[in-house]
Amino acid sequence: MTEPFVLVDEESLADLGRYAARARSLDPDAAVRLQAVGQVLAAWVGVLPGHGLMGDGTVLGLRTFALATAADHDVTVPVQAITDRTARGTHVLPIPPTRAFPQWGALTPPRSGWEPVGTLAAATLIEAATAGIREIGVGAGPGSGALAVADLRSRVWGRPLDAVPAVSAGVGFAAYGLGFLTPDAIVPVHRSGPWRRLACPGGYVLIR
DSSP states (O other): OOOOEEBSSHHHHHHHHHHHHHHHHHOTTOEEEEEEEEEEEEEEEEEEOOBTTTTBTOEEEEEEEEEEEEEEEEEEEEHHHHHHHSSSSOSEEOOOSOOOOOGGGGOOOOSSOOEEEEEEEHHHHHHHHHHHHHHHHHHSOTTOOHHHHHHHHHHHHTSBOSSSSOOBHHHHHHHHHTTOOOTTOEEEEEEETTEEEEEETTEEEEEO
């Protein structure tokens, strides 16, 4: 059997659980990629799907957690498997046996080579998120088919923000929905190849 992830304390595991719960609120079928290297556990979640062979437009969330015991493991599991295992008052996370295979799971943003390209106000991201949520709520009324809702979401969250550096409204949705923002924060933006990374107070949002 694979050894469990041993976090530094109970609060860290509870924090991972809260993060997973937020991802699940955005997508009940969400998955979490747990990528451990040494004493750092990176927890990735997919917020918005991309399109095409290269996954253009994919939006990911990322939180990192300190491990008490070094590990080298990479596994993607259903988000419910994490929320079920982080509410037990312990700092040990058994690796769930069930695997998930989301489309974004094959995309790994680079660890290095990031260059600063500017900053964004958290208020701009929050406004984009809340406005988009309202627009989708009105546009996807009762009786809307799944394809129509998916098309509307794609159009709303793919819309570029009226800001510099240029990113889509989807990054605001991810940062807001995952609880990464504080109202007065200034968010640094970095670039590496086709990826953009927002370093929010509560975590990272990456878009390809």
